[in-house]
Amino acid sequence: MRLDPRVSQAVIISALWALTGFTLLILIVIIVNISVEGLPRVSWTFLTQPPHDMGRSGGIFSTVVATAYITFLAIVVATPLGVGTAIYLTEYTRESWLTRIIRFGAECLAGVPSIILGLFGFVLFVLKLGFGWSVLSGGLTLAIMVLPIIIRTSEEAIKAVPEEYRVVCYSLGLSQWQTIAKIVLPSALPGITTGVMLSVGRSLGETAVLLFTAGAALRTPVSLFDSGRTMAVHFYILAREGISLPNAYATAAVLMFSILGINLAAYGLMQRLMRRFS
Amino acid sequence: MTSKGIERLLLVLALSSVGSLALITFFIFWEGLPLILGTGPGDFLFSTHWAPTKGRFGIGAMIVSSVVVTLGALVLGVPLGLACAIVLAEFAPKRLKQVLKPTLELLAGIPSVVYGFLGVLWLVPLIREHLGGPGLSLLAAAVILGIMILPTIISISIDSLSAVPDLYRDGSLALGATRWQTVQRVVLPAARSGIITAIILGMGRAVGETMAVIMVAGNALKLPTSLLDPVRTLTSNIALELGYASGRHREALFATGVVLFVIIMILNLTAAAVTRRR
Amino acid sequence: MEQPPKIRIDGLSFWYKDFQALDRVSLAIRANEIFGLMGPAKSGKSTLLKVLNRLCDLLPEARLEGKAYLDDLDLLAPDTDVVSLRRRVGLVLSKPTPLPRSIYENLVLAPRLAGRPHKELPALAEEALKAARLWDEVKDRLHDSALRLSGGQQQRLCLARTLAMQPEVILLDEPTSGLDPISTAKIEETLFQLKSRYTIILVSNNTKQIARATDRTAFLLMGRLIEVGETSQVFTVPRDQRTDDYISGRFG
Numbered sequence: 001m002r003l004d005p006r007v008s009q010a011v012i013i014s015a016l017w018a019l020t021g022f023t024l025l026i027l028i029v030i031i032v033n034i035s036v037e038g039l040p041r042v043s044w045t046f047l048t049q050p051p052h053d054m055g056r057s058g059g060i061f062s063t064v065v066a067t068a069y070i071t072f073l074a075i076v077v078a079t080p081l082g083v084g085t086a087i088y089l090t091e092y093t094r095e096s097w098l099t100r101i102i103r104f105g106a107e108c109l110a111g112v113p114s115i116i117l118g119l120f121g122f123v124l125f126v127l128k129l130g131f132g133w134s135v136l137s138g139g140l141t142l143a144i145m146v147l148p149i150i151i152r153t154s155e156e157a158i159k160a161v162p163e164e165y166r167v168v169c170y171s172l173g174l175s176q177w178q179t180i181a182k183i184v185l186p187s188a189l190p191g192i193t194t195g196v197m198l199s200v201g202r203s204l205g206e207t208a209v210l211l212f213t214a215g216a217a218l219r220t221p222v223s224l225f226d227s228g229r230t231m232a233v234h235f236y237i238l239a240r241e242g243i244s245l246p247n248a249y250a251t252a253a254v255l256m257f258s259i260l261g262i263n264l265a266a267y268g269l270m271q272r273l274m275r276r277f278s
Numbered sequence: 279m280t281s282k283g284i285e286r287l288l289l290v291l292a293l294s295s296v297g298s299l300a301l302i303t304f305f306i307f308w309e310g311l312p313l314i315l316g317t318g319p320g321d322f323l324f325s326t327h328w329a330p331t332k333g334r335f336g337i338g339a340m341i342v343s344s345v346v347v348t349l350g351a352l353v354l355g356v357p358l359g360l361a362c363a364i365v366l367a368e369f370a371p372k373r374l375k376q377v378l379k380p381t382l383e384l385l386a387g388i389p390s391v392v393y394g395f396l397g398v399l400w401l402v403p404l405i406r407e408h409l410g411g412p413g414l415s416l417l418a419a420a421v422i423l424g425i426m427i428l429p430t431i432i433s434i435s436i437d438s439l440s441a442v443p444d445l446y447r448d449g450s451l452a453l454g455a456t457r458w459q460t461v462q463r464v465v466l467p468a469a470r471s472g473i474i475t476a477i478i479l480g481m482g483r484a485v486g487e488t489m490a491v492i493m494v495a496g497n498a499l500k501l502p503t504s505l506l507d508p509v510r511t512l513t514s515n516i517a518l519e520l521g522y523a524s525g526r527h528r529e530a531l532f533a534t535g536v537v538l539f540v541i542i543m544i545l546n547l548t549a550a551a552v553t554r555r556r
Numbered sequence: 557m558e559q560p561p562k563i564r565i566d567g568l569s570f571w572y573k574d575f576q577a578l579d580r581v582s583l584a585i586r587a588n589e590i591f592g593l594m595g596p597a598k599s600g601k602s603t604l605l606k607v608l609n610r611l612c613d614l615l616p617e618a619r620l621e622g623k624a625y626l627d628d629l630d631l632l633a634p635d636t637d638v639v640s641l642r643r644r645v646g647l648v649l650s651k652p653t654p655l656p657r658s659i660y661e662n663l664v665l666a667p668r669l670a671g672r673p674h675k676e677l678p679a680l681a682e683e684a685l686k687a688a689r690l691w692d693e694v695k696d697r698l699h700d701s702a703l704r705l706s707g708g709q710q711q712r713l714c715l716a717r718t719l720a721m722q723p724e725v726i727l728l729d730e731p732t733s734g735l736d737p738i739s740t741a742k743i744e745e746t747l748f749q750l751k752s753r754y755t756i757i758l759v760s761n762n763t764k765q766i767a768r769a770t771d772r773t774a775f776l777l778m779g780r781l782i783e784v785g786e787t788s789q790v791f792t793v794p795r796d797q798r799t800d801d802y803i804s805g806r807f808g
Contacts, residue, residue, distance in 0.1 A: 017369070084288050088285075104550065105295045111482050111542060111549075112486075115517055124301065147298065164653040167614075172718075173640070174666065182669070201387055205387070207488075208390075211521075235395070239398070252395065260388075267380050
């Protein structure tokens with residue numbers, strides 16, 4: 001006996017909705033659990049006190065500093081490289097074997113797992129260049145990790161700048177570089193900012209890369225050559241070595257809400273941008 | 279600066295991603311390949327005997343574990359992810375879609391260490407009590423990875439479903455097909471290559487994931503015989519031992535990286551080829 | 557005593573890939589006249605403008621033959637400084653295209669980058685706005701976004717922006733195609749007052765506008781120059797049957 005197509009449709013669509021609901025439920029449970037268990041312990045003192053006794057007590061100040069330091073370095077290195085790549089691809093060349101190679105390289109780089117990047121950063125920056133486990137090694141390796149994100153978002157942002165702006169600038173006697181610097185880049189800035197924010201979010205959550213390039217020292221890093229333990233690495237060590245479940249939860253809450261906040265803001269910015277150009 | 283000078287500078291910046299990829303490839307192979315050739319590729323790849331202190335380097339068990347864990351993740355992640363994508367692209371009202379899509383993308387922002395942590399707290403005890411074994415297991419890793427690859431599968435699938443022209447849907451509905459029949463016979467086949475790309479990239483994400491797997495998989499050095507056995511994947515092998523390895527042992531970890539890198543590159547190239555054929 | 561022409565075009569041909577947009581066009585345009593270019597769509601009018609300020613350089617796979625001179629400058633020579641040429645030959649596009657900046661920034665962008673002293677810029681902006689008959693409408697909100705102006709105001713701002721660059725020649729590519737009759741009239745009046753100081757080339761597919769606003773007119777059809785002469789003569793006693801057909805609305 002064949003089922004009426006309407007009946008089978010109703011069954012299947014209900015099942016699909018149920019699966020979607022289940023996925024949402026997973027997300028909600030994760031966020032609610034981390035909030036309930038972690039947020040009550042998060043306070044100004046928790047953020048500004050250095051950790052004591054391997055993180056069993058005290059706050060997470062040194063890891064906040066290390067996270068900010070390493071992320072900042074990664075962004076400062078990756079943004080000019082990524083935006084420069086995007087400008088080159090969109091404004092200076094036509095499609096050719098060279099642009100295909102550059103795009104393919106960025107695509108492949110995006111697929112390289114973080115443990116491989118960690119291995120690479122470890123051998124090149126930590127060992128061969130002698131930077132040791134340090135903010136510098138960690139920041140440079142993270143820069144490579146976020147480079148594809150910045151390239152992709154900047155390229156899209158620059159492509160979205162209306163072609164007439166360029167024609168107008170040229171007809172006003174602006175050189176190609178003046179056109180890019182004065183009009184194209186400022187118009188693409190919100191999109192580029194979105195990419196930078198997504199890169200910050202990605203950097204905050206990264207662990208595997210930093211474990212082997214930045215190390216896990218709990219001191220507050222000052223010099224570029226100091227080792228630094230980021231929040232994500234700190235959380236991993238707290239959780240894995242069973243040092244302190246409450247502090248692990250609290251660190252996870254800080255980490256997760258920073259990332260979600262940044263990603264939401266980036267998403268909001270992107271939506272506004274798309275409305276403006278459409 | 280002259281216009282030619284700017285163009286050259288931008289070209290140099292644009293070569294950063296390809297250059298990084300080349301450097302990564304070079305260093306991973308430079309450090310790892312000698313050991314593979316020294317041990318003999320057959321022995322290295324197929325032996326399940328890993329005893330660095332005794333100079334035995336066989337990663338057969340880890341390859342099998344990585345493959346099985348990844349397939350397990352796909353068994354969970356693909357139906358769940360596709361269901362979400364189909365619901366969002368085809369059945370959800372526009373308003374709801376605008377809320378649900380960014381919400382589900384938040385899953386991608388949750389750091390992998392948080393997934394691992396919650397896996398240890400909830401999933402591992404659940405498995406231990408209801409299914410037996412140590413709980414830290416292949417199954418636990420597969421479930422956690424299945425959830426972690428959802429954002430990749432959902433977002434790429436949604437894009438490819440949305441790219442199917444409405445004309446196709448209207449044509450099918452006009453012939454008296456139900457909405458589900460339209461999705462099943464017209465929309466899904468038309469979006470096939472995008473969905474395949476989504477699955478392959480999800481696979482790459484699962485193979486390459488490290489921190490969450492270390493936390494829930496148990497990391498035992500033997501060939502798994504059941505889903506409840508603890509396993510060690512290629513990625514966890516590197517991350518677990520890199521901190522203290524030296525000499526031939528460290529080379530063996532880079533050799534593990536070579537195998538991982540090759541697998542990832544094959545997946546990336548396949549995904550690129552599938553996308554291009556479209 | 558005949559003055560030498562401001563712009564001289566000799567046997568100019570232009571191809572986009574395989575499509576020939578201009579076919580051996582020769583024209584002389586005098587200083588301080590409003591010269592009209594009319595013809596149906598794809599007749600080559602806009603292409604001719606793009607050649608005159610070398611915007612055609614931006615088109616991939618385009619090719620040209622022939623010569624063009626601005627005074628004694630060989631416009632099309634590969635070593636001509638395109639940037640300084642474009643400062644001498646301004647272009648106003650058919651669609652109003654203010655840049656996403658303030659009204660004032662739109663006006664002073666080009667002069668500032670051309671190295672004009674900063675203290676001259678406000679006066680320059682005011683003069684350009686007055687010449688484009690926009691000053692009274694915007695003088696109190698020079699630092700508002702230019703995107704908030706109405707379509708007609710935006711187009712006069714684009715004209716003012718070109719004037720602020722102090723070019724010698726102004727090219728107008730269907731500048732009133734999207735505007736209402738009042739805005740159109742304002743722009744036409746402005747052009748009339750500007751011709752004492754500039755050489756103006758006005759492209760339009762509105763034959764009435766050409767008849768109203770220009771001193772001399774050329775008619776282009778499928779990339780060829782069909783007829784050129786005093787506007788009054790072209791519109792009353794055209795020498796070519798095709799010109800007659802066009803201006804009396806039988807095609808195009």
